[in-house]
Amino acid sequence: MTLMRRREILIGLAAGSMIPFVSGCAENAALGRTQLMxxxxxxLMQLSAQAWQESVQRERVSRDPAYSRRLQRVGERIVRAxxxxxxxxxxxxxxxxxVNAWVLPNGKVGFYKGILDLMETDDHVATVMGHExxxxxxxxxxxxxxxxxxxxVGLSLVTSALNSNADIAYSDQLGAALGMGVSLGIILPYSRQHEYExxxxxxxxxVAAGYDPRQAIDFWLAMSATHQGGQLEFASTHPSDEHRIAAMRExxxxRGYV
Known part of the structure; x- marks a missing residue:
């Protein structure tokens, strides 16, 4: 096998050809695009089940029926929609x-009382439930x-190829730089895309469940007021509040909802 030169490696990484095609892609009708799978x-279900068991064992589950009924009421409507x-x-x-909430891929939903207490209406609960x-x-x-x-896998191939060259010190430095580039240039931007989607x-x-989408804007505006000294959007997996709200308005x- 002929070793690739550094220039070829960098060009291949930039073009995405260093990512191995070990599996096909899948079309997602909900998103209208193809995804790497x-x-x-x-x-995924096995990992989700394990994560859920760990969560319910680690966290204290609320026994307040009012909180449970509220979450169940909104959750069932959004699931159907x-x-x-x-x-x-x-x-x-x-x-x-x-102040947090999450949903696992197997349908297990966890909301904390801290975020429910900030939600003045069921529409606010539906905002987060729908998002999750x-x-x-x-x-x-x-x-x-x-x-x-x-x-x-792609980074491992690149680092291995780089270290096969004589200039080991230079290769190690470049490999470390590529690691940062893969993280900030590939993974995190996709995470922000996921948030927008x-x-x-x-x-x-x-809307399909009968809730008022305008209250989603109200909720995120209220949430943005609680964020102090947050991370720069460039280095964050979430969009800035300003950009998120603007995208939702658009x-x-x-859609003609407003």
């Missing part, structure tokens, strides 16, 4: 002031894992 549904009824859905409120279920419909967890796998899908699910206008 290197992880199987069964693997999203068409993701094939999953075994479970809605759990964690008794913590943490949008990640499932978008198959974002599988895609992100596939991107990370591809980036790691989940926002758009979430808005659509809110989507709602294009």
């Amino acid at each position: 290197l992880i199987s549904d069964s693997q 999203s068409g993701q009824t094939h999953l075994d859905w479970e809605f759990v409120v964690f008794d913590s002031d943490t 279920i949008g990640h499932i419909a978008g198959r974002h967890s599988a895609e992100r894992a596939s991107q990370q796998m591809a980036a790691q 989940a926002d758009r899908l979430g808005i659509d699910y809110m 989507h709602m206008a294009a």
Whole structure:
């Protein structure tokens, strides 16, 4: 096997040809685009089940029926609107002031009391629920894992090829720089794309479920007021509040929701 020169390696990485085609891509109708899929549904479900068990063992589950009924009420409506009824859905409120919520690919939903207490209406709950279920419909967890796998395999090939050259010190430095480039240039931008896609899908699910999409803007405006000294968007997996809200307004206008 002929060793590639450094210039060829860098050109190949920039063009994406260093990522091995070890598996096919899949078309996602909800997103209207093709996705890289290197992880199987069964693997994803297994990992999700493990993560859920660890979460319910680590966190304190709320026994307040009012919180549980609220989450269940909104969750079931959004699930029906999203068409993701094939999953075994479970809605759990964690008794913590943490301002967070998440949904696993297997349909297990975790909302913290801290974020529910900030939600003045069911429309606000539907905003976050729709967004999180949008990640499932978008198959974002599988895609992100596939991107990370591809980036790691591609980086390993590049580093190996570089270290085969005589200038080992230079190769090590370049390999480290490529590692940062793969992270900031490939993985994180896709994560921000996922967030925008989940926002758009979430808005659509809110409308289909009978909730007011304008209250999604109200909720994110209120949330943005609580962010102090946040990370720069360039180095973050989430869009800035300003850009997120602008994108949602644009989507709602294009759909005729406002």
